[in-house]
Amino acid sequence: MYRSIYSWDSPSVNTYQQSIRQKIIGYDLIYDMMASILHNFTAANKFLVVGAGGGQELLTLGKSFPSAHFTAVDSSKEMLELAAKQIESLPHRPTIMWVEKDLLSLRVNEVFDVVSCHLVLHFIKSLDQKRTMLQKIADSLKENGVLFISSINADLTSQTFKHELCYWRSSMLHNGIGEDHWQRFEQSFSVTTHPINLELLINLLKEAGFTTILPYFKTHMIDALVAIKGETTI
Template identity: 25%
Template sequence: MRNEELKALFDQQAANYDKQWAGMAPIRDALYLLLDACFAGLPDNARILCVGVGTGAELAHLAERFPGWRFTAVDPSGAMLDLCRQRAEQGCYLARCRFHEGYLDTLPDGPGHDGATCFLVSQFLLEPPARSAFFHEIARRLEPGGILANADLASDIESPAYEALLRHWLTLMSSAGVPPDMLERARAAYARDVAILPAQQVAGLIETAGFKAPVQFFQAGLMHGWFCERQADIGES
């Protein structure tokens, strides 16, 4: 899916996005619970980069959990970013946030970040070199030793286990109240617009982009999560 198509898709979904996926909140909450542990060693005044922040769910969680942290929220969808900004205003942490509408490579350079979140974003980059370059872009915006927490759908789609896991995942979404038409769109997207790679391959792409070996800290169905430190020397993209 091209950048323009991806932006248009999320602009269109923004108004109902949180409601549509509300039934999957227990998985999100489990991810955030473990995310706290990944970021526990960061300073009290940490700067956090939220890539593909969407409506700002993880930003809201971290802002409440760590009241001294500041955030850079990046998303190409203006509609999503507007909802993120509204959530920040309602949560009384707007002053701790900087918002950038656009893709990560258009974010102006600034002070390095101590941590970064990137949840269900890189999977939309279908070519491995582009995906590796994306992770390198995150790395260069982190301080050496900064922590990346990344989550993506991952599986070996050539294995018999994938079909069983996909059925399980779609059944889970259905029982969580995701509408049937969205389930069909998700099934089609997984085959065409989402790069579902084996977990070890995703970890390898992250590592080659300037990070120490990622550690898997989370899995729920097809969703896998890793955390890793930025290397001291990340070289050129």
């Protein structure tokens, strides 16, 4: 998770794993379904995890691909430490290179088979910055490489946005999130949370060189997509 501008009440590393599941309904499915989809691809050996703090990608993918090599990038030392603790439970720990770095200044000199970028993009403020980061991700992938990306996607000016917030509030409160915590989350939009609509995200991915873009999961305003760079054969 992109911690330097993460604003959902800035949960401590001790409560993060619980609180993120209270906020995002079906949180684990984003990662479990990613691992299942990846088994359709013959080459999945080198992974770049963008926003690796918390460790859910590393834990899920490490179980399914124990011999793979991972580069795990996050701007928060504390969240990378949490990720390292997460994977201690794995019977066979994968090879991981830890990189503490701001995602917008990331320069990767390797080429990867798979990139994951979950719940990060909506914390990148400007459209140009989002475009730049997606292009960096595309450039780090080999031809036919695969990107898994999830983010909050919404049009903040639309009437439906108010309804979507209302429904999300009901889910969070039902899962034990307090009203004051919800209000801080709601007030984060346009301040530290900067979503774009799904159509624009897909267009940005196409601009970056992804030719096959498919949704694989949705919960409230969060969409998860799988995107393939160039032509591919599954």
